[in-house]
Amino acid sequence: MRILTFIRQVLDAEESVHVSNNAVALENSKLVMDTMDEYGVEEALRLRESGVEAEIIAVAVGSARVQEALRTALAMGVDRAIHVETDVRLDAIALSKVLAQIAQQEEATLILSGGQQADWDSHALGAATAERLHWPQVTWTSALELKGTTLTGKHDVDDGSESFTLELPAVITTQQGLNEPRYPTLPNIMKSKKKELRKESLEQFNVTPKLKFVSAEIQVKDRVNKILDGKDVPAAASQLVNLLRNEARVIA
Amino acid sequence: MILIVVEHANGKVSKSTWEMVTAARELGREAPITALVLGSAIASIAAEIATAVDQVLVADLPALAQYDPELWSAAVAQIATEGEASLLLIGGSRSGREYSPRVAIKLDAPLLEDVISLKANGDTLTAQHYTYLARVTETIEATGPIVVATIKPGIFNPATPRAESPAEQFDVDLNLPAPRVQVTGKTAERSSRVSLAEAEIVVSGGRGVGSAEGFTQYVEALADQLGAAVGATRAIVDAGWRPYSEQVGQTGKTVQPKLYIAIGISGAVQHLSGMNKSKIIVAINRDAEAPIFKIADYGIVGDVPQLVPAILAELKK
Ligand SMILES: Cc1cc2nc3c(=O)[nH]c(=O)nc-3n(C[C@H](O)[C@H](O)[C@H](O)COP(=O)(O)OP(=O)(O)OC[C@H]3O[C@@H](n4cnc5c(N)ncnc54)[C@H](O)[C@@H]3O)c2cc1C
Numbered sequence: 001m002r003i004l005t006f007i008r009q010v011l012d013a014e015e016s017v018h019v020s021n022n023a024v025a026l027e028n029s030k031l032v033m034d035t036m037d038e039y040g041v042e043e044a045l046r047l048r049e050s051g052v053e054a055e056i057i058a059v060a061v062g063s064a065r066v067q068e069a070l071r072t073a074l075a076m077g078v079d080r081a082i083h084v085e086t087d088v089r090l091d092a093i094a095l096s097k098v099l100a101q102i103a104q105q106e107e108a109t110l111i112l113s114g115g116q117q118a119d120w121d122s123h124a125l126g127a128a129t130a131e132r133l134h135w136p137q138v139t140w141t142s143a144l145e146l147k148g149t150t151l152t153g154k155h156d157v158d159d160g161s162e163s164f165t166l167e168l169p170a171v172i173t174t175q176q177g178l179n180e181p182r183y184p185t186l187p188n189i190m191k192s193k194k195k196e197l198r199k200e201s202l203e204q205f206n207v208t209p210k211l212k213f214v215s216a217e218i219q220v221k222d223r224v225n226k227i228l229d230g231k232d233v234p235a236a237a238s239q240l241v242n243l244l245r246n247e248a249r250v251i252a
Numbered sequence: 253m254i255l256i257v258v259e260h261a262n263g264k265v266s267k268s269t270w271e272m273v274t275a276a277r278e279l280g281r282e283a284p285i286t287a288l289v290l291g292s293a294i295a296s297i298a299a300e301i302a303t304a305v306d307q308v309l310v311a312d313l314p315a316l317a318q319y320d321p322e323l324w325s326a327a328v329a330q331i332a333t334e335g336e337a338s339l340l341l342i343g344g345s346r347s348g349r350e351y352s353p354r355v356a357i358k359l360d361a362p363l364l365e366d367v368i369s370l371k372a373n374g375d376t377l378t379a380q381h382y383t384y385l386a387r388v389t390e391t392i393e394a395t396g397p398i399v400v401a402t403i404k405p406g407i408f409n410p411a412t413p414r415a416e417s418p419a420e421q422f423d424v425d426l427n428l429p430a431p432r433v434q435v436t437g438k439t440a441e442r443s444s445r446v447s448l449a450e451a452e453i454v455v456s457g458g459r460g461v462g463s464a465e466g467f468t469q470y471v472e473a474l475a476d477q478l479g480a481a482v483g484a485t486r487a488i489v490d491a492g493w494r495p496y497s498e499q500v501g502q503t504g505k506t507v508q509p510k511l512y513i514a515i516g517i518s519g520a521v522q523h524l525s526g527m528n529k530s531k532i533i534v535a536i537n538r539d540a541e542a543p544i545f546k547i548a549d550y551g552i553v554g555d556v557p558q559l560v561p562a563i564l565a566e567l568k569k
């Protein structure tokens with residue numbers, strides 16, 4: 001079987017966000033593979049290590065820099081990568097059109113995708129791709145097993161979690177707790193340099209953004225920022241309670 | 253029409269639905285506001301929402317007893333098409349965010365996700381939503397004969413019923429697919445306290461509470477004293493001190509209470525993204541350099557085992 005894992009490259013969580021010209025500026029920031037997508041790559045590798053015969057393909061759509069994240073995926077152990085290179089920002093609905101076509105071309109039967117993107121905070125990509133392919137989906141998956149063509153596992157829902165079972169083909173979106181992504185080892189990094197990273201152009205996919213991006217701004221709420229020294233415990237406790245009661249008026 | 257898909261739980265219309273009604277009313281469009289109720293044995297839900305909208309469509313079917321993304325998206329897309337809806341509002345819950353992309357694709361419509369403000373100008377809708385783990389507020393536009401939007405919970409004021417007589421209800425017929433994902437077990441979240449999503453006050457604990465017992469002794473005690481919900485960081489959920497249902501942050505819940513008290517929490521961006529919109533933030537941490545203090549309104553630099561009992565004593569005075 002073929003497994004596709006979707007990869008996004010996002011701002012490292014430790015980095016500050018900067019906005020210029022009405023958009024988030026990433027030129028001088030450290031970018032990494034979205035952790036949510038690392039879970040997807042790791043899970044694909046684990047499915048294979050558990051005995052499933054599979055070719056694993058990492059797919060990314062985005063600017064030239066996105067290939068760094070694909071290189072990381074190759075170094076983690078995926079077999080090959082596809083990079084649809086474009087500077088056009090595609091929303092999840094538009095992006096799913098590209099990914100669904102690639103899934104069809106590659107005859108994939110399982111797609112793993114991040115549960116929430118750390119850049120656009122979007123949850124839509126997995127479900128949108130599933131819909132385009134007429135496949136079922138499970139989102140926010142925290143445990144997964146594959147026996148033959150049957151997937152079983154656990155995922156989060158509105159008011160708790162559920163165990164599920166379904167038949168391939170399917171789209172699974174990942175979640176914290178699914179696994180602990182591995183670090184690429186030096187020998188694997190060396191090996192990965194010989195792996196295929198295929199470039200495709202966006203034109204052939206016949207896709208246009210569904211949304212217009214107007215502006216971005218960082219709105220930080222003004223904070224009172226009264227930080228007390230806690231050395232004198234009773235005094236600090238009494239002062240805090242007094243501030244919450246009489247200044248902020250948030251407790252009775 | 254503006255079509256709202258009613259979210260309900262335990263026989264009641266959820267707060268998120270009343271918030272969607274406000275979002276629809278504030279657009280000031282001529283189009284009637286229509287509520288769609290999906291489920292099984294939902295007559296009371298339909299009657300409850302009829303007090304706030306122009307029209308109620310009801311699909312009361314045994315097949316809809318259990319939520320499924322393919323069933324819900326098929327039902328909603330069918331009704332939106334038949335009713336020639338110009339705007340479809342779906343709750344920004346886990347389920348809403350899961351089936352809304354399918355609806356958008358069925359309708360060939362743009363999808364506005366997790367909307368926090370919405371304005372109409374002709375058939376263009378301008379929305380705001382958070383990006384970059386809720387650090388950036390982005391403005392986006394969607395144009396088309398129909399637009400799908402999910403509304404982030406806890407942002408719009410819940411609507412109140414109108415004075416007029418309740419809206420008329422209509423039963424609808426649906427062509428539903430067979431579900432393909434089988435649910436084989438369910439673990440429901442249970443808590444004797446107010447729910448995190450609806451709480452006015454949230455008291456959360458992190459690794460700095462020391463242990464699971466420390467959480468009970470400090471965080472739960474303070475929460476009970478204040479009538480608050482409890483929250484946790486991923487670090488202590490991973491450690492097994494608290495259930496995942498209490499996790500606040502990127503991969504947990506998003507809260508925006510009027511008071512958020514962070515006890516022994518460092519303030520990693522993934523945690524902040526779930527609580528940085530809280531009205532007042534209070535932090536207790538022994539490290540004066542902890543990032544949580546950067547976004548705190550009030551705080552004490554000091555030791556949790558000493559400070560929290562003293563605060564409790566002060567509150568009981
Ligand atoms: C993809 C991804 C998703 C994530 N999602 C989430 C999420 O949803 N929610 C979340 O919370 N995290 C999330 N994280 C993890 C996050 O990065 C942090 O690791 C986590 O929030 C840290 O939890 P903490 O503050 O409890 O622990 P720590 O960072 O260890 O902080 C403990 C704090 O307690 C203080 N302390 C210790 N002892 C005392 C004492 N006696 N008195 C006073 N203060 C004391 C310390 O000074 C320290 O600041 C995510 C990470 C990733 C990669």
Ligand SMILES: Nc1ncnc2c1ncn2[C@@H]1O[C@H](COP(=O)(O)O)[C@@H](O)[C@H]1O
Pocket residue numbers: 015016017220221222223386387521524525528529546547
């Ligand atoms: N005044 C504030 N109110 C709420 N959140 C804030 C405030 N200042 C900074 N933050 C949050 O702190 C984190 C780190 O900010 P930065 O380092 O500027 O990217 C982000 O999650 C911001 O949203």
